[in-house]
Amino acid sequence: MPIQTVNPYNSKVVKTFDEISDETLESKIATAHKAYQSWKISDIKDRSKLLFKVAEIMRSKKRELAELITLEMGKLIAQSESEIEMCASVYEYYAKNGEAFLKDKPIETTGGKAFVRYSPIGIILAIEPWNYPFNQVARLTAPNIIAGNVVMLKHASNVPQCAQMIQKIFEEAGASEGIFTNLYLAGKRIAKLAEDPRICGMSLTGSEAAGSSMAEAAGKxxxxxxxxxxxxxxxIVLEDADIELAVEKAVLGRFGNTGQACTSAKRIIVIESIADEFLEKFKSRITNLKVGDPMDPETKIGPMVSEEALKTIEKQVNDTVKEGAKIVIGGKRIDREGAFFEFTILTDLKPGMTAYKEELFGPVASFYKAKDEAAAIALANDTSFGLGGAVFSKDTNRAINVANQMDTGMVFINESLASRPDLPFGGTKRSGYGRELSALGIEEFVNKKLIRIAD
Structure with missing residues (x-):
């Protein structure tokens, strides 16, 4: 796959980058390994200053960086600006809290003393996706930089300028060469890279296939x-929910980022006594929205990331309809230049249908009616995925009970699922393992070293 910027608004190639040679890759790894030797023993206050500076630079260049996101993957410009703000807050969060998170943890023991010390381990390889090209990188980079590790980034091949810009920001912030390194590499070279003993940890956000391949290489x-x-x-929307609130959050949760988010509200499950009312309000919210240039702040429907992504979601919808599902609204590509697909709602979905069993990574909502709370929970859990979920009810204790029965890594009550620096992020089942963000995110790639002192 070529490493290039292709503007999804008009499908034009903007810029192309060459993949680095084996010799250049070796040089970059050697530089990162050398940088680690001094970074791991650096004062944590200096690491904190670096992250504060990165956040400051990002905010000062917010519009420029947002336009780069929109150019490369088509996100609406307001959402791109929000991503940069969120990204800066992640760097600030670890700059403020990293030292406390990494403090020695005393252990109560019989006789003598003992504690756990969090020590860095080396170079961490980050393999990141295009849908949040700055923020996904920040979630891995910030906790590891503050912990004393160094980071090498293999970004998605369609956001090369975002990847390049992140390295430039670290350089501008004063990071020594090798603290953060961007690599222009094909995905097929990751397995070979995993064999290098200087690479000590690997993190991937992406598809099941990519995750399986990387996990195999890491495990081997x-x-x-x-x-x-x-x-x-x-x-899940229970019958006692605030319907207006639930509809508002469903639109945001499903169609934000043109539906291209792992934590998007892909399956909307409503108790049947209020389902028709909910569906009518939901449909009306996405009717007659302005389609157009994602750089225009008035645009509400921008392009998907690529023609390939559009064709994938188009086929999934067509296959599901052939299998017996119905389209409430949308269902086809928009007749204009660029990778545009209508905001879509599917109903009458049954087990075995394409949209029932597959992830829909685009602006398509699957709508289900559930007889009661138990049926809603069973339907929610009838998937191989387990990343996140949401429950809407005016009865908080009831909502918590439902959340407790959902097989996911995260559940949000009376709001759509969102990412925040202070909340752990991650899933279960085929949605992966491990956690990003919060105090848990800093513990993934450190040596939790026991130190025991005898009486």
Whole structure:
């Protein structure tokens, strides 16, 4: 796959980058390994200053960086600006809290003393996706930089300028060469890279196939890995919910980022007594929205990331309809230049249908009616994925009970699932393993070293 910027608004190739040679890759790894030797013993306050500076630079260049996101993957410009703000907050969060998170943890023991010390382990390889090209990188990079590790990034091949810009920001912030390194590599070279003993940990956010391949390479070489993969999140609306609030959050949760998010509200499950009312309000919210240039702040429907992504979601919808599902609204590509697909709602879905069992990574909502709470929970859990979910009810204790029965890594009550620096992020089942963000995110790639002192 070529490493290039292709503007999804008009399908034009903007810029192409060459993949680095084996010799250049070896030089970059050697530089990163050397940088680690001094970074791991650096004062944590200096690491914190670096992350604060990165956040400051990102905010000062927010519009420029947002336009780069929109150019490369088609996100609406307001959402791109929000991503940069979120990204800066992640760097600030670890700059502020890293030292406390990494403090020695005393252990109560009989006789003598003991504690756990968090020590860095080396170079961490980050394999990141295009849908949040700055923020996904920040979630892995910030906790590891503050912990004393160094990071090498293999970004998605369609956001090369975002990848390049992240390295430039670290350089501008004063990071020594090798603290953060961008690599222009094909995915097929990851398995070979995993064999290098200087690479000590690997993290991937992406598809099941990519995650399986990376996990195999990491496991074969006894490397710690973290995976954040696909999702088919259930958005449960109980009969006592605030319908207006639930509809508002469903639109945001499903169609934000043109539906291209792992934690998008892909399966909307509503108790049948209120389902028709909900569906009518949901449909009306996505009717007659302005389609157009994602750089235009008035645009509400921008392009998908690529023609390939559009064809994938188009085929999934067509196959599901052939299998007996119905289209409430949308269902086809928009007749204009660029990778545009209508906001879509599917109903009458049954087990075995394409949209029932597969992740829909685009602006398509699957709508289900459930007889009661138990049926809603069973339907929510009838998936191979387990990333996140949402429950809407005016009875908080009831909602918590439902959340407790959902087989997911995260559940949000009376709001659509969102990412925040202080909340752990990750899934279960085929949505991956490990956690990003919060105090848990800093513990993934450190040596939790026991130190025991005798009486």
């Amino acid at each position: 070489n006894l490397k710690k890995s973290v995976l954040e993969l696909g999702g088919s999140d259930a958005f």
